[in-house]
Amino acid sequence: MSTSVARLETSLNTTFATRHWPVISGDVVTRVVPADDEFAVLDDAGTRLSFCRNETIFEEGENAKYCYRLVSGSVRLCKFLLDGRRQIADFFLADDLFGFADIDTHAFSAEAVTDVVLLRYPRARVEMLIDVDVHLRRKLIQLTHERLNTTQMHLVMLGRHTVKERIALFLIRIAERLGLDADVGGEIDLPMSRLDIADYLGLTIETVCRAISDLKRAGVIAVPNTHRIVLQDARRLRNLVEGATLLSA
Amino acid sequence: MSTSVARLETSLNTTFATRHWPVISGDVVTRVVPADDEFAVLDDAGTRLSFCRNETIFEEGENAKYCYRLVSGSVRLCKFLLDGRRQIADFFLADDLFGFADIDTHAFSAEAVTDVVLLRYPRARVEMLIDVDVHLRRKLIQLTHERLNTTQMHLVMLGRHTVKERIALFLIRIAERLGLDADVGGEIDLPMSRLDIADYLGLTIETVCRAISDLKRAGVIAVPNTHRIVLQDARRLRNLVEGATLLSA
DNA sequence: CGAACAATTGACAGACCTCAAGCGACGTGG
DNA sequence: CCACGTCGCTTGAGGTCTGTCAATTGTTCG
Known part of the structure; x- marks a missing residue:
């Protein structure tokens, strides 16, 4: 399966061949977004992309040119050690944002856990919009704060x-x-x-x-x-x- | 020295009598701040406070009315489980900011590792300034992103x-x-x-x-x-x- | 000098990991 | 349509690392 693979921009006609499990049709999941959509302003800047299960969305060390919003499917944020050990720092689900806090280069890799559809925003554009749009800004700051908090709770879990x-x-x-x-x-x-x-x-x-x-x-x-x-x-x-x-x- | 100490507002005359080790006089350390001081604008809003070793600066569950900047000494950010297990999520050193990402209530406690001097800013004031001052905002956002990144590295450490x-x-x-x-x-x-x-x-x-x-x-x-x-x-x-x-x- | 507290070291036990085999679901090919 | 192979999951047996308990040393301060 999924010999096919990720594609891009336009298309999205990736006949997601037969996969075994998670049945998530990129079309069925039609943006069931919470009412308050502070991100509408971002949408124009976004490119719709699809990835197959286990494909890499971005890799540790890569230039962090883009931020992402998950439309459907789920994504893992992970780091590999030289000997193959792996730590997953986060799972992203539909409507989650990710990659917004990555400075300059990505410190972690993002990989598709299931087949995935997402929106990709140029970081420069996002940063510009943050300066312009108060609501977007507040929402993004709030989300970053929440993520820091959940990461700290994760830390407690691993440590104690x-x-x-x-x-x-x-x-x-x-x-x-x-x-x-x-x-x-x-x-x-x-x-x-x-x-x-x-x-x-x-x-x-x-x-x-x-x-x-x-x-x-x-x-x-x-x-x-x-x-x-x-x-x-x-x-x-x-x-x-x-x-x-x-x-x- | 520093038998004196912590105090503020009212009392807090906890005469934490003599401590043993770190000798850090709250007065000697006079703001050796990196040249680029985007935080100068905050200073007017800040109240200077002192705490003795092992004193609590804020406690988990407390209303997060304030943000803090560490002037001297060091602070631990920690969480306790019911049976006494403790996980420290972060150590703060001189000039570090903390408490800025806490939404509504503090999810962790902050305690003085050594005698400590810090500046306390009303959160409402900080949030107002963020909307007004572009440089402050960018710096704060950047610092939050850095903290998220180091927290994730910490996660890898504990997990793998x-x-x-x-x-x-x-x-x-x-x-x-x-x-x-x-x-x-x-x-x-x-x-x-x-x-x-x-x-x-x-x-x-x-x-x-x-x-x-x-x-x-x-x-x-x-x-x-x-x-x-x-x-x-x-x-x-x-x-x-x-x-x-x-x-x- | 002695009390209190922090750090260190040792002996032992237990939780989790490693290695290995077996199971089950699914897809392919006969 | 069924057999087989693959892949992911599950279970078992045994070992190791790190936690627990306890005793000792070292440091600071009364």
Whole structure:
């Protein structure tokens, strides 16, 4: 599959050949954007691009000429060490912005976790607009601040949380980002592989599997298929992360 | 000295009596600010405050009414879990800004690592100035982006680096922040305790001690006293972090 | 000099990683 | 349509690194 590949500008007629899993048609997902669209002003400057699963969107060290907005699919932001170790710093989901904080060159690589459609903005243009448009500016600053905060929470997870806590937090936070109420429960459609999760949580794939199996065995979650997780006992899931944060989730 | 101290506004007559180590007089350190001072415009809005070692500057959950600029001393940004685990997300040194990205409430606590002098700015004022002053705005945005980047590098360290690599990276990065050329070597004056280092690196104090002792035994560093580290063999120190980043330090 | 606190070192245990085999879903080819 | 190969996931057995517990040393200050 996806021998084809990413293409560009105009086209987008990438007959995303047959992929196996995440069925996300670049057309179906029609900009379900939150009402307040401070980014409308950016749209004119954007080029629509598509990438196939596992394709690289930009690479560490590359000149950071562009910023991006994810239209559909999901993206991982990652860094590789010389011996192959990998750390994923973030996952981006539909409507997330990324690449805006990269100064001069990208410090991390961005790769398509699933087939992906995104908008690409020239950084110079963005910086110009920031000076001109107060609403855009405020929104971008706010988003950057939020990202710094979530990155710091991620840091706490890697530094001080146990395996069980990390998995539980990961599921809770993904659920919330996908618009579920993690206290009620619901079904999560995980875009990423077990290995991606492991590299996000600073663990090995085996450890992630075992932890998920434990949760399954305990009846806290169900796993109808690999990429689908059902939160059955949201309360117990949350209890797994006490002592989590003193205040926030 | 500095038996005096912290205070402000009203009382806070916590006579933190005598402390043992870092002797930093709040008066001696007179704003050795880099030439380009985009922050001058902030100064009028700032209140000068002092804190004693281990005092809390702001606490997780507190209303984030203020932003801060560190004049002298150093500060840790940390989060506590219910069972006492602690993760330090950042250390701030002289002239660093902090608290600017905190939305609504502080997600982390800030505590004085040494006796500290700082400037406190009302957030509302800062936000107003950001809209008015282009240079201030650009500088603040740039600093926030830099902080996001260093936080992500920190993430890689916690997720994928070994103990030796973490210690080596920590020393290299602190040295650079203190203005040393980490390739040449030099002497680092560590403001923080071993426990602080441990909680910054996601380790225990014992593990940090052992790693430092190993480096000492190997002749890579010398440790004339607890808070002073001499980089004797900068090249070997750097070699410890290959496979570190593919490109950056 | 002694008390309090921080740092260091040692012995041991346990959590997580490594290595390896087995399973399951999916797609291709006979 | 079914068999087989591939790839990702899961499970098991065993080892290692780092955390835990405890004792010792060193430093600062009363």
